[in-house]
Amino acid sequence: MNYKHNKEKVIQKGVELFWVKGYHSLGVNEICEETGMTKGAFYNTFKSKEKFLLTTIASYGDIIVSHLQAQLSGKKTSAFYSLVTLYKNMLLAQTSNNYMGCLVNNMMSEMGTSYDAVAAMAAKQFKRFLMVIEPAVKEAQEAGDFDNNISSECLAEIIHTTFFGFLTRSKSTKTTNHEAMTSFFNILKNR
Amino acid sequence: MNYKHNKEKVIQKGVELFWVKGYHSLGVNEICEETGMTKGAFYNTFKSKEKFLLTTIASYGDIIVSHLQAQLSGKKTSAFYSLVTLYKNMLLAQTSNNYMGCLVNNMMSEMGTSYDAVAAMAAKQFKRFLMVIEPAVKEAQEAGDFDNNISSECLAEIIHTTFFGFLTRSKSTKTTNHEAMTSFFNILKNR
DNA sequence: AAATTTGTACCGAACAGTCTGTTTGTTTAT
DNA sequence: ATAAACAAACAGACTGTTCGGTACAAATTT
Numbered sequence A, B: 001m002n003y004k005h006n007k008e009k010v011i012q013k014g015v016e017l018f019w020v021k022g023y024h025s026l027g028v029n030e031i032c033e034e035t036g037m038t039k040g041a042f043y044n045t046f047k048s049k050e051k052f053l054l055t056t057i058a059s060y061g062d063i064i065v066s067h068l069q070a071q072l073s074g075k076k077t078s079a080f081y082s083l084v085t086l087y088k089n090m091l092l093a094q095t096s097n098n099y100m101g102c103l104v105n106n107m108m109s110e111m112g113t114s115y116d117a118v119a120a121m122a123a124k125q126f127k128r129f130l131m132v133i134e135p136a137v138k139e140a141q142e143a144g145d146f147d148n149n150i151s152s153e154c155l156a157e158i159i160h161t162t163f164f165g166f167l168t169r170s171k172s173t174k175t176t177n178h179e180a181m182t183s184f185f186n187i188l189k190n191r
Numbered sequence C: 001a002a003a004t005t006t007g008t009a010c011c012g013a014a015c016a017g018t019c020t021g022t023t024t025g026t027t028t029a030t
Numbered sequence D: 001a002t003a004a005a006c007a008a009a010c011a012g013a014c015t016g017t018t019c020g021g022t023a024c025a026a027a028t029t030t
Helices: A007-021 A028-037 A039-046 A049-073 A079-096 A102-111 A116-143 A151-171 A180-186 B007-021 B028-035 B039-048 B049-073 B079-096 B103-111 B116-142 B152-173 B179-190
Strands: none
Touching: A007 A028, A007 A049, A007 A102, A007 B179, A028 A039, A028 A049, A039 A049, A039 A079, A049 A079, A049 A102, A049 A116, A079 A102, A079 A116, A079 A151, A079 A180, A102 A116, A102 A151, A102 B103, A102 B152, A116 A151, A116 B152, A151 A180, A151 B152, A151 B179, A180 B007, A180 B152, B007 B028, B007 B049, B028 B039, B028 B049, B039 B049, B049 B079, B049 B103, B049 B116, B079 B116, B079 B152, B079 B179, B103 B116, B103 B152, B116 B152, B152 B179
């Protein structure tokens, strides 16, 4: 009544909260406390907790897509090196992020088998990530750094899927395995 | 008191339930209903929901370790081929398992950042898996199928981590990406 | 004035966990 | 041999809390 909520800011806070706590251990009450909304405003705006989650995943996807594009469009170095640097930095970022991983990956894991709409949304965002990565992969293939006997789409999928694997693993070890990540890219690289 | 509970059976049911539903969306009431226990018996036996989870993860680890050992000890073919077959079959099994993934991987993701004891237990089981895989990886390296410029431990870790990535991803797509999995092993193979 | 948004009290259901008292097999004392 | 004592396992009603979601009136915007 005395305050018009900034929907974008609320969504960003939602991203943060779901990212840190996951879906089931985050309550609507806590969302309201953290965002300054009341339940009335929340349900009027977002209809349900699940729909709010879907909105946050989509928003998170936007952020990551922008990040990936920014990191890969620099073009100061080879596409291969850009990719290696990108993934190394994203893995490194986990240490200062309390190993929260990636919201899309987290939601695939927590909700994938039980909430179809969430699974579909996560899959959609994953595909968007691949679409940003793929041109760089293709470029690295054409430059001879990656094998050419495999489609760039498939290779992009392998890379990002493996990255997700490292993210999940780092949650339990509380360390980022850079050695393995580096070795992974060394193996991918044509000798 | 006309019934003595079979602790092992209860744990196995717990494995199944946590595997399907995860931690936060599985209640103690449901565990009791499904196992035939009452709350009194449950809390007397397992002390808490979290401790029960730890027990089930350890038990699940035993099952998987046995499975991995059994599949790799056959030795009818090369170590490389045994590994490829093993992972292909495990990925394939997801389709008939409703994409439940691997309990250890699921728990790393859901609980890793919030419950240290669970994170540690998941990490422990993961290490056990690696210890079973590693000798086969080493053998494949010695046979010339895998690169020798990398430690067998590290390579085992890359393989299993990537597999976990594929598991998580299959939860959202509801399909197992065999093409990517096969390509992954093709890339690993020395040409 | 009409429509929309907000705040708050409230709902029934579900949550993890506790409490009291009971049933059991075993150990000890007679 | 019998009985008393005991600890462990058991049953399930019950605790207080939190859950997602609703109702509705007051405030605000149109």
